[in-house]
Amino acid sequence: MTLAKPQPGKIPATVITGFLGAGKTTMIRNLLQNADGKRIALIINEFGDLGVDGDVLKGCGAEACSEEDIIELTNGCICCTVADDFIPTMTKLLERENRPDHIVIETSGLALPQPLVAAFNWPDIRSEVTVDGVVTVVDSAAVAAGRFADDHDKVDALRVNDDNLDHESPLEELFEDQLTAADLIVLNKTDLIDAAGLKSVRDEVASRISRKPTMIEARNGEVAAAILLGLGVGTEGEIANRKSHHEMDHEAGEEHDHDEFDSFVVELGAVADPARFIDRLKGVVAEHDILRLKGFADVPDKPMRLLIQAVGSRIDQYYDRAWAPGETRGTRLVVIGLHDMDEAAVRAAISALV
Numbered sequence: 252m253t254l255a256k257p258q259p260g261k262i263p264a265t266v267i268t269g270f271l272g273a274g275k276t277t278m279i280r281n282l283l284q285n286a287d288g289k290r291i292a293l294i295i296n297e298f299g300d301l302g303v304d305g306d307v308l309k310g311c312g313a314e315a316c317s318e319e320d321i322i323e324l325t326n327g328c329i330c331c332t333v334a335d336d337f338i339p340t341m342t343k344l345l346e347r348e349n350r351p352d353h354i355v356i357e358t359s360g361l362a363l364p365q366p367l368v369a370a371f372n373w374p375d376i377r378s379e380v381t382v383d384g385v386v387t388v389v390d391s392a393a394v395a396a397g398r399f400a401d402d403h404d405k406v407d408a409l410r411v412n413d414d415n416l417d418h419e420s421p422l423e424e425l426f427e428d429q430l431t432a433a434d435l436i437v438l439n440k441t442d443l444i445d446a447a448g449l450k451s452v453r454d455e456v457a458s459r460i461s462r463k464p465t466m467i468e469a470r471n472g473e474v475a476a477a478i479l480l481g482l483g484v485g486t487e488g489e490i491a492n493r494k495s496h497h498e499m500d501h502e503a504g505e506e507h508d509h510d511e512f513d514s515f516v517v518e519l520g521a522v523a524d525p526a527r528f529i530d531r532l533k534g535v536v537a538e539h540d541i542l543r544l545k546g547f548a549d550v551p552d553k554p555m556r557l558l559i560q561a562v563g564s565r566i567d568q569y570y571d572r573a574w575a576p577g578e579t580r581g582t583r584l585v586v587i588g589l590h591d592m593d594e595a596a597v598r599a600a601i602s603a604l605v
């Protein structure tokens with residue numbers, strides 16, 4: 252792939268998007284550890300009230316991105332808070348004396364990249380920054396499992412409960428909207444599928460978009476920094492031609508919101524038997540069709556906290572860092588699902604696991 256040069260004088264910004272759990276944070280973590288001496292400012296947006304991604308990223312690439320260069324936007328999905336949250340954050344960042352070489356923005360897994368990229372056309376931003384490219388991370392295993400194929404039963408059930416939901420499956424729409432915005436598509440998690448599966452994922456992804464952005468494959472988000480940060484597209488000038496379903500609906504008079512999805516935080520006491528907890532948690536995730544669950548557990552007698560990451564029924568866990576002095580130990584998990592998820596039942600089921 253020929254790498255274009257960013258426009259001189261402007262700070263390049265890379266937007267990293269992709270559905271919940273696709274591997275955005277993992278890819279950024281890898282990027283920070285291999286940033287080729289670039290100083291990166293990171294803007295992170297998460298869905299749900301527990302900032303896990305920022306926590307995972309802090310300290311992992313201190314030379315490329317110190318803690319003060321990691322900015323968390325927590326007032327909702329970035330696509331809905333562009334004016335109130337994103338623009339003021341960018342303005343402040345640009346006023347800093349020590350400006351970064353590159354800005355990386357991780358959208359929430361439920362965000363539409365289009366309004367965010369369009370914000371780079373605001374006069375104050377446009378004169379100083381350009382969108383080097385939009386990178387869309389795809390969970391190849393989830394695509395292969397048909398996660399984004401239209402689930403007509405589910406959509407019909409949602410419609411019965413909510414007359415306002417008159418569009419297609421929210422997962423499928425978001426998946427397509429995030430692909431539509433892409434300059435580069437990273438087919439991640441290739442370790443979880445075989446060659447034939449990967450071929451069908453490529454075909455499926457290609458069938459969802461009319462343009463032909465470059466597609467590359469990755470494991471654990473391992474993509475060279477020169478590729479991720481060297482697209483040189485200037486996507487703010489192109490984004491008007493990459494409309495999302497929601498923008499097209501909006502032109503037809505509909506508002507965009509995230510009402511199709513819901514999230515809440517479950518707080519628990521200590522988890523005495525983590526293996527048993529995780530095993531039974533898998534059952535709860537499957538039974539309630541939880542899309543994403545992540546957080547930390549307090550395991551008695553362990554000086555470190557246990558990071559728990561569920562994407563569909565697949566759960567990863569590892570001890571990520573020591574509890575800080577004075578930090579209150581506890582188990583906190585953010586749960587994300589479709590809006591018909593039964594919060595009380597999920598809370599009860601998870602609480603019963605300790």
Ligand SMILES: Nc1nc2c(ncn2[C@@H]2O[C@H](COP(=O)(O)OP(=O)(O)OP(=O)(O)O)[C@@H](O)[C@H]2O)c(=O)[nH]1
Binds near residue numbers: 272273439470471561
């Ligand atoms: N097997 C496998 N797991 C992966 C890969 N990439 C990421 N993961 C795991 O997938 C889970 C989700 O990864 P994240 O990087 O947190 O995903 P994300 O897109 O940032 O998630 P959200 O911020 O919730 O949208 C974690 O447990 C990762 O360790 C991969 O290539 N293969």
